[in-house]
Amino acid sequence: MPNTRHITEFAGLPVAEFTSWESIRDDFDTAMRWARDRGEPHAELPPSHEPLFRALADPGSFAWRLRTVPPPYHFTLRGKGRPFETLPEYLDRFVELVPPRKVRALIVGHTPDGKGEMDAAQVAGELRERAPHWPELRSLFFGEILQSENEISWIDLSDLAPLVAAFPKLRRLVVRGGSGTLGLRLPEHRWLRELTVESGGLRPEVVRDVCASDLPGLRRLELWLGADEYGGGAAPEDLAPLLAGEAFPELEYLGLLNTEGVDSWIAPLAGSEVLKRVRSLGLGLGDLTDEGGRAIVEHADAFAHLELLDLHHHFLSEKVRTEIGAALPGVRVNLSAPRTPEEWDGELHYYTAVSE
Known part of the structure; x- marks a missing residue:
């Protein structure tokens, strides 16, 4: 079935996932230490992180998947049940770390709200608000959600x-x-x-x-x-x-x-x-x-x-x-x-x- 696995290519570009902070924050520190200890910031990363760093080095050559971790797996901060990173914060981090004028393809995956479901109107609104950041966007996949997710x-x-x-x-x-x-x-x-x-x-x-x-x-x-x-x-x-x-x-x-x-x-x-x-x-x-x-x-x-x-x-x-x-x-x-x-x-x- 076409919606049982994530696509690996979109618009002729390989897909890189901009992972939500909740799912990488511990491993990210490990990856950075791994690279720093070897004196090669992008060369000898653990296999799970190498694609992300390669994509960050050449962001225009990848289609970027935006997908966040469902609430049951969220780390919390500043009070009970508060996600470590909200959707606006996640998108702002993406704009900050991935040079936006080089982004040509976006894939919007599962971005659940506090109830575990995607609020499409909110997601579309947040993307529309940031649209000026991506003036060269050529391809958009909205709703790349798997059957296992919804x-x-x-x-x-x-x-x-x-x-x-x-x-x-x-x-x-x-x-x-x-x-x-x-x-x-x-x-x-x-x-x-x-x-x-x-x-x-x-x-x-x-x-x-x-x-x-x-x-x-x-x-x-x-x-x-x-x-x-x-x-x-x-x-x-x-x-x-x-x-x-x-x-x-x-x-x-x-x-x-x-x-x-x-x-x-x-x-x-x-x-x-x-x-x-x-x-x-x-x-x-x-x-x-x-x-x-x-x-x-x-x-x-x-x-x-x-x-x-x-x-x-x-x-x-x-x-x-x-x-x-x-x-x-x-x-x-x-x-x-x-x-x-x-x-x-x-x-x-x-x-x-x-x-x-």
Whole structure:
């Protein structure tokens, strides 16, 4: 599952984590003594600290993950239950230690509040307040939270449009979480090239807001539509401006991933104007069955111009997989990660890759 481990690369850069003070303060002193005793401040550090010091020496060559320790593990200071370092203090330390004008990519991970949950509105507000410090920021991943930290549909987000507007040079935006409180109707942003929204269930209103956003330079759009049970339920009419070719004139890749009922999307996509324009189409992580596979074969002419058709994580029989390959000989079709339906009470159940 995509949300079971931290990414190690983002925006073409290796990831360095700016660790919260609570989890490193004792080991940090040990590391500094280790280096000082050897007379080489950055060369012979313990393996666990070497990546951080290497990143500090060349901060523009790394994507920086911001993640704090949950409250149960906080050291306390100046009174019972008071975290040693608050979120504002943590971010101020990051701005102080990592030359902000060299920062090009940020990953916002789990930053829990006093109740152990991330207050997305607070985090977005703190980042927006410090946005002038990062004038060269090009890539932002908001909500890189693992399943072990919080189920994807339980991650309460907020209206992120003001945060995006605070970074006018942003090229790449990835958002992960539930969509119940997510706002993503973006005002004119001429530089944004890639937008990904990862969710176990993407609310139709959010889908409509994305399609109504003014992003004239967008090249890649990936929406994880998810399942009805977790807040999804988007239908082709919710993407009407996109399917009609009216939105995002520069689009090259469209991904409708992690979609429940993806079989029903094949015919609308085949008849859409946007499919004629894009070079790659992603329908992976969903519950594609032989019904949808045969629809692809039936409408093969509409998909024949694609460079890539990504169907990974599917429930296609070997026979239908062969038929798709034969119908699209000039297309690279990703049919990896075949799945077997689960049987409950005598019925077969098909599932998306990321749900709760």
